Amino acid sequence: MIKILVFFLAFVIAGCVSFAPPSPLVTYGGPKTTEKGTSEVAIAMGTGFALFENAHSGGQGWFGRYKYGIDDEFDLGIDAVGIVRSDKGTLTAKLAGRYQVKDNLRLEGGIGVADDADGKSLNSDLGLTWGTINENKLWNYYSTIRVGVAKGYPGDVFGSGTIAPPDVLIVLLNIGTQGKIIDNQKFIFEGGFGYIFPDSHKPGALIYLSCGLLFNIGKKL
Numbered sequence: 585m586i587k588i589l590v591f592f593l594a595f596v597i598a599g600c601v602s603f604a605p606p607s608p609l610v611t612y613g614g615p616k617t618t619e620k621g622t623s624e625v626a627i628a629m630g631t632g633f634a635l636f637e638n639a640h641s642g643g644q645g646w647f648g649r650y651k652y653g654i655d656d657e658f659d660l661g662i663d664a665v666g667i668v669r670s671d672k673g674t675l676t677a678k679l680a681g682r683y684q685v686k687d688n689l690r691l692e693g694g695i696g697v698a699d700d701a702d703g704k705s706l707n708s709d710l711g712l713t714w715g716t717i718n719e720n721k722l723w724n725y726y727s728t729i730r731v732g733v734a735k736g737y738p739g740d741v742f743g744s745g746t747i748a749p750p751d752v753l754i755v756l757l758n759i760g761t762q763g764k765i766i767d768n769q770k771f772i773f774e775g776g777f778g779y780i781f782p783d784s785h786k787p788g789a790l791i792y793l794s795c796g797l798l799f800n801i802g803k804k805l
Contacts, residue, residue: 603752603782604705604736605698607678608663610647611758612772613798614713614726615690617682618653621802624661625650628772628796634780636788643669647796657684663694672701678709689714698734703749707734711758719767728758730778750783756790768800 610628618624626649633642645668651661664677678696685691693710715726736749756778762770773795780788 602702602749603780603785604703604707604734604749605674605676605700606705606732606734606752606754607676607694607696607698607707607709608647608665608680609709609730609732609754609756609758610663610665610774610776610792610794611692611711611713611726611728611730611760612647612649612774612796613762613770614728614760615684615688615715616717617657617684617690618651618659618800620653620655622653623651623801624653624659624798625801626772626796626798628774628794630774630792630794630796632776632790632792634788634790636780637786641669643667645674647794651680651682658682663696674698674700676700676705676707678707688717692728700749701739703739703747704737705734705749706737707732709733713758719764721764723761723763725761727760728756730754730756730758732756750785752783753781754790755779755781762798770798772796772798 612626628647631644645666649663651659653659660681663680667674676698678694680694682692690713695708698705709732711728711730713728716724732754734752738748758776760774762772775793778790
């Protein structure tokens with residue numbers, strides 16, 4: 585019987601330089617899509633920092649994913665991230681699809697919504713993941729180039745005078761490794777580095793580190 589362990593992941597939105605919260609910008613496994621008729625579940629934890637000039641911020645939180653294989657080249661599901669930083673929090677989620685371009689190359693993207701202590705957003709992202717696929721090896725490796733955008737809206741949608749956070753563009757490089765526990769369970773380490781470009785602000789850097797588990801449910805062993 586498989587015991588599912590709950591882990592967490594976070595990347596950070598700066599406290600002193602606010603901007604529209606983006607979609608979950610992590611990869612967590614790759615570059616293979618979920619097989620037709622099977623499911624993928626990922627749960628993770630981590631920590632990260634947003635580094636602006638004289639305005640650094642750090643935090644931690646959780647990450648969760650569910651994907652279902654529509655066919656052997658395409659899967660669809662939901663990614664979600666919850667973040668805690670100081671006395672503020674963020675919840676962001678997206679509907680995300682992934683398409684197998686080649687054996688070791690995957691295109692992925694999503695569209696979502698987010699609610700943050702500083703405001704709300706509509707957001708989207710697009711990524712290209714490549715890496716190794718060798719079931720006979722203990723460790724495989726992957727990386728993703730990802731671009732995300734978010735449009736900010738006031739925290740009070742009824743218009744009490746709150747200000748919408750600045751729109752933002754984020755460019756991120758995800759780098760990860762996954763180790764096989766058994767055929768349908770993997771342990772994952774992932775980190776990322778990128779840049780944040782909020783409207784009307786100087787750009788800042790983004791860095792995160794994480795670890796967690798990935799499960800394939802319904803896969804024949």
